Amino acid sequence: MEFNEKQLAIIDTAEKLFSIKGFDGTSVRDIANEAGINVAMISYYFGSKEKLMEAVFEEKTKKMRLKVESMLQDTTMTTRQKVNILIDDYVDKFMLQPEFHKIMLIEQITDKPGGVSDLILTLKKRNLTSVRKLILEGQKRGEFRKNIDPVLMMATMVGIVSQMIIGRRFYKEVNNLEHLSDTELNNHMRKKISLYIKKLFKVILTNE
Amino acid sequence: MEFNEKQLAIIDTAEKLFSIKGFDGTSVRDIANEAGINVAMISYYFGSKEKLMEAVFEEKTKKMRLKVESMLQDTTMTTRQKVNILIDDYVDKFMLQPEFHKIMLIEQITDKPGGVSDLILTLKKRNLTSVRKLILEGQKRGEFRKNIDPVLMMATMVGIVSQMIIGRRFYKEVNNLEHLSDTELNNHMRKKISLYIKKLFKVILTNE
Amino acid sequence: MEFNEKQLAIIDTAEKLFSIKGFDGTSVRDIANEAGINVAMISYYFGSKEKLMEAVFEEKTKKMRLKVESMLQDTTMTTRQKVNILIDDYVDKFMLQPEFHKIMLIEQITDKPGGVSDLILTLKKRNLTSVRKLILEGQKRGEFRKNIDPVLMMATMVGIVSQMIIGRRFYKEVNNLEHLSDTELNNHMRKKISLYIKKLFKVILTNE
Amino acid sequence: MEFNEKQLAIIDTAEKLFSIKGFDGTSVRDIANEAGINVAMISYYFGSKEKLMEAVFEEKTKKMRLKVESMLQDTTMTTRQKVNILIDDYVDKFMLQPEFHKIMLIEQITDKPGGVSDLILTLKKRNLTSVRKLILEGQKRGEFRKNIDPVLMMATMVGIVSQMIIGRRFYKEVNNLEHLSDTELNNHMRKKISLYIKKLFKVILTNE
DNA sequence: CATGAATGAGGATTCATTCAT
DNA sequence: GATGAATGAATCCTCATTCAT
Structure with a gap:
């Protein structure tokens, strides 16, 4: 279309x-x-x-498809590197399109049958498949530990980003960042969130 | 009232x-x-x-107030024990009131001035204060590491729970749990999420 | 009742x-x-x-009935004296009950059949009969001239008082009487209107 | 507009x-x-x-503006002629638009702040200014007497017309004019009222 | 005798959509 | 292809009145 x-x-x-x-x-x-x-x-x-x-x-979802599949083929990177790229990619995409992210959230919450939420569900399932493959790859290569729950992993990344987008005002006020412009705040948050999730995932994926 | x-x-x-x-x-x-x-x-x-x-x-918020303050006084528990109780408490409360949780999310997303979102903001700020105290206590006692970001911590817990409530259908389908009743699924998810967040927080709070 | x-x-x-x-x-x-x-x-x-x-x-109409009938019997006063008393009486009554006067006006304007306006019509007809008698008396005594229209006479008195009640704010502002209290203004207006109508009626009734 | x-x-x-x-x-x-x-x-x-x-x-007020101002310039007419034209004009306008007249009355009675009554007040003040000028002219020319109250004059004209419009049914019944059509009654009343007010004003303005 | 609770009808306005041009 | 005008349904809310107590 x-x-x-x-x-x-x-x-x-x-x-x-x-x-x-x-x-x-x-x-x-x-x-x-x-x-x-x-x-x-x-x-x-x-x-x-x-x-x-x-x-x-x-x-708006045209630009939103995660580029997991293409990376799966790549043999020059470690799986953890791939994961980190994925995180950066995801955080950037959604932090730069907070409006659309909000719409997606609302649609999922209200969850009208036959509506957009069905499309989102399909999207999430597709992404899950990719994530599972990636985890498997990491495990085969000995980079990742056993017993990793991909659904909880996705929920972690998506949930944190959602909360930061929704709670933007909260974040700004409690961290005394009123002096920052919208763009500055965005950049600040993007970096911070990205770093945080990467650390988190490192632990989730590798620690015993 | x-x-x-x-x-x-x-x-x-x-x-x-x-x-x-x-x-x-x-x-x-x-x-x-x-x-x-x-x-x-x-x-x-x-x-x-x-x-x-x-x-x-x-x-609905009557039952929602986190019981942090009372626990802060307690000297018989380690701070990590307190944190775990808090997590259990939070997960239980929201997983048992998914409808209300959804309303809170929507209100925060649309964020009408003068509406409920203002009340939520106040609530979040109050909770943040308590969380900060708890972290400080853990750090003083040598249980927790330095450089803990309470806002990201909250976003992590709240975000994961949100995603699991919103993505309940997704979770059920991809894990082939259609045979479970609503209550059974709820219990299953509550335990799983609780455990997951506790592990996560252990790492966040203690690891160097 | x-x-x-x-x-x-x-x-x-x-x-x-x-x-x-x-x-x-x-x-x-x-x-x-x-x-x-x-x-x-x-x-x-x-x-x-x-x-x-x-x-x-x-x-509210209990106090409103004009005391024409009783005066008609009186032979000690000239008809013009009676008319003047009547004017004083009318002006006083309505200027002291402006609220009720307004209701009467509205009811007559909207004129719902079967409503209060029917009662008002009856009242006006009764008053007209009395006024006619009074005029006749004045004419018989040679005080008044021929060709007096009682309906127009009533319209004159009622109309002027109505306008002054309705246009109270107008009157106050254009005459710079903002310094007067409500009661003072009322007294001022009552006297003025009474005097004016009396003069007018003198002319209407006696002049050729 | x-x-x-x-x-x-x-x-x-x-x-x-x-x-x-x-x-x-x-x-x-x-x-x-x-x-x-x-x-x-x-x-x-x-x-x-x-x-x-x-x-x-x-x-409806488009056609309602009194044509006083234009007449003030005219030097070919006596002021009394001007006044008579004004009366004809006013009576005609309102007797031909009784509905609108009623609305104006109701609006003035209820007198909602910020509503139409404010516009009416302005209109009345404007008209008052014109009437004052006219009276002054008449006095300068020696046609009119001293001590003429323009507000009472306006109240007289407006009040009488109001009463006749409001009391149209009353007038019809007590004068046995049921056989007249609406238009016929209107014409009859217009002429009568006009004549009556002119006589009245002649006395008000010229008599000592 | 008095009243808080409850009701169905109707209030003005806004809605997404369609129609005629 | 594009649009101002128009529509019927639905919106939230208030109305005068009645009911049960």
Whole structure:
């Protein structure tokens, strides 16, 4: 599915508003006004508000696919190096798209059958398969220990990032970082979270 | 604030529906029908839908306050024992109230000013203070290492639990646990998560 | 119809609120709150909101009946003296009960069939009969001229008083009387209006 | 502000219903049904019921501005002639728009701050200024006497017309004019009132 | 005699969508 | 292809009244 320029503008606006006010809290008029287009355009281009949400998801997940598969083939890196790259990759992607991350969270929480949450579930299962392969590789190579739960591992990484995105205001206030610009804070948090998760995973994967 | 039986019934229904369909996705009619009461009763008892949400929050957080403070005084336990109790406590509380947990998440994500998210922020700050004290105690006693970030620690525990609650369906399917009843699955997950976080925290807190 | 103390309190409150916010703009809850009684009392005591309005009217018109009839018998006064007394009487009564006057106006304007406006119409017809007699008396005695229209005469007196009550704020501002208290302004206006109407009527009734 | 045809139809209907049932007594559904349009159109076109009322006022006052100012310049007429024209003008305008007149009355009586009553007050003040100028002119030319109160004068004219509009039914019945059509009665009343007020004003303005 | 609780109808407004142009 | 106008359904809330106690 290819979207034209106007459609992309609508998708961007929708992403922003959905993440701030939720799907039901956002009216198509809000989106139309913010995007500077006619209300009827949304039905016209996407069919319905629901379909617009799916379009948002479709468009925004294009960049979201984890590049695990390609790395699995690679034999020049240790598995731990691969894991670290993966962590960096994940943290960067989501910290740079907090709005979309929020939408994904909300969709999973509300979990409407037939909606976006089904797509997310599929995505998660696919990612799990990759992660399992990676863990297996690490174990075969003797880098990782036995009894690693990939689901809990994923929950750890995703959960921490989620909490930091959701609790951005909290983090800023309790660490007295009000003087930082949005971009600065983002960079600061990205580095910190990345480092932290890497340390954590090192322990999870290797310690006995 | 004391709520009577009928009010509590409304609150319970509201909690459930808000967690499934979100605040805006839930109409007061939905709540009234589900609770078997007249629509007007909601305004009558709570003033508005917004106020009802606050009542839900008020009622459900009664049991939610972490019992850190009381434990801080205790001198018969090691700090790590205290931390483990805290983890058990937290995991139990939220895994037994997944609906409310979802509401808290949604409220934090959408983050309406003047709404429930402000109350949550206050709660988190209060908890942070307690956690900081606990860490300090552990460090003074030589149990814990230096350079522990309490905010990341909290994000880790909260994030993992969140992910497991949100990803309950995912967890069930990929682990082939469809044969378990809801209660059985709950118990299974609670134990697993608790154990996992404890291990994680042991490493975070003590390892050099 | 005799009203007990509580009923009278409700009637007074209702009169005030009806005059400020109109009948439809006033809710029985408003009245109940303002009067410090239970909402159900209004239906309980008066049957309905509509009936309450009629009770207000009934109670407040008790003092409103013009004392024309009694004066007609009097042979010691000239008719013009009688007219002047009547004017004083009317102006005083309405300027001292502006709220009720407003209600009467609104009721006449909206003119619901079967409502209070019917009662007002009856009252006006009764008053007209008296006024006609008085004019006749004046004409027989040679005090008044021919061709006096009693309806226009009444409209003149009632209309001027109405305008002054309605336009109280206007009058105060354009005459720079902001320094006067409510009572002072009332007295000032009463005298002025009374005098003005008397002059006017003198001309209307006697001039050729 | 220019209103399109449909808006004008809504405004006309609203004017009628507001004058009959009052603002609060009229529901937007009433207006929509009577005007043969969808309920949502009212919000669509005017934003709210309140704004619709303001639109009614705005539209209907277009023709309502007294043409005093233009006449003040005129040197070919005596001031009394000007006054007479003014009276004719006023009586005609309001007797031909009794509905709107009623709305103005109700709005002044209930006197909601920030509502239409503020606009009416402004209008009255503007008119007062003009009337004052006219009186001054008459006095300078020696046509009028001293000590004329313009506010009472206005109250007289406006009050009489108001009473006749409000008491239209009363007037009809007591004068046995049931055989007249609405238009005939209107013409009859207009002439009568006009003549009466002119006579009255002649006396007020010139008599010592 | 009095009242807090409860109700169903109706209030204004906003919604996503469709239609005519 | 694009849009302002229009719609019916649904939104939350308040209404006057009644009921059970």
